[in-house]
Amino acid sequence: SAVISQKPSRDICQRGTSLTIQCQxxxxxxxxxxxxxxxxxxxxxxxxxxxxxxxxYESGFVIDKFPISRPNLTFSxxxxxxxxxxxxSIYLCSVGTSGGYEQYFGPGTRLTVT
Amino acid sequence: KQEVTQIPAxxxxxxxxxxxxxxxxxxxxIYNLQWFRQDPGKGLTSLLLIQSxxxxxxxxxxxxxxxxSSGRSTLYIAASQPGDSATYLCAVYGGSxxxxxxxxxxxxxxxx
Numbered sequence: 001s002a003v004i005s006q007k008p009s010r011d012i013c014q015r016g017t018s019l020t021i022q023c024q025x026x027x028x029x030x031x032x033x034x035x036x037x038x039x040x041x042x043x044x045x046x047x048x049x050x051x052x053x054x055x056x057y058e059s060g061f062v063i064d065k066f067p068i069s070r071p072n073l074t075f076s077x078x079x080x081x082x083x084x085x086x087x088x089s090i091y092l093c094s095v096g097t098s099g100g101y102e103q104y105f106g107p108g109t110r111l112t113v114t
Numbered sequence: 115k116q117e118v119t120q121i122p123a124x125x126x127x128x129x130x131x132x133x134x135x136x137x138x139x140x141x142x143x144i145y146n147l148q149w150f151r152q153d154p155g156k157g158l159t160s161l162l163l164i165q166s167x168x169x170x171x172x173x174x175x176x177x178x179x180x181x182x183s184s185g186r187s188t189l190y191i192a193a194s195q196p197g198d199s200a201t202y203l204c205a206v207y208g209g210s211x212x213x214x215x216x217x218x219x220x221x222x223x224x225x226x
Binding site for chain 2: 006048058101108
């Protein structure tokens with residue numbers, strides 16, 4: 001298994017600002033994923049962040065809005081840019097084990113945009 | 115496109131009752147299926163992982179089954195306890211990026 005931490009755990013931000021969320025894993029992993037969970041909804045993949053390559057975004061998510069960094073095999077950041085109230089969600093970092101078969105999730109970052 | 119559906123959306127039971135949560139998926143070509151628990155405002159805790167070649171997995175009072183041909187999985191919780199109250203999410207591995215595709219979850223409430 002993998003132990004994942006995220007910072008911050010929660011934040012309240014003003015419209016038009018940006019927030020960077022950090023994800024730290026206790027072991028080296030190839031595949032890292034960023035998901036969003038809007039209120040009352042299930043999880044939706046934002047992008048996959050693999051070390052040494054550009055992040056791959058799902059349809060409906062763009063790099064200008066959600067830039068991602070993956071500087072090494074244990075760390076990644078997701079930035080939510082130019083925030084609006086519609087960005088209020090829980091953002092979760094996830095990692096895949098070898099072969100990507102089992103995934104583990106961080107505790108999430110609860111973002112409220114006012 | 116893979117879609118995952120969970121029924122019921124919410125369930126309330128008295129303590130001690132055995133219960134079944136249902137999950138269905140539209141594309142049977144999955145690698146595995148994973149059940150998670152999510153407490154309010156929190157992240158996800160992995161409960162059980164069933165590989166595509168397996169029929170079921172057990173952990174304590176939890177038992178998950180998988181029927182790929184019919185596109186269904188069930189999570190059986192025996193002797194439910196108030197501490198089991200949470201949202202249970204079913205997810206299949208098979209997204210285009212190796213990601214999980216989630217259902218909307220079943221919100222379980224176990225009354226003392």
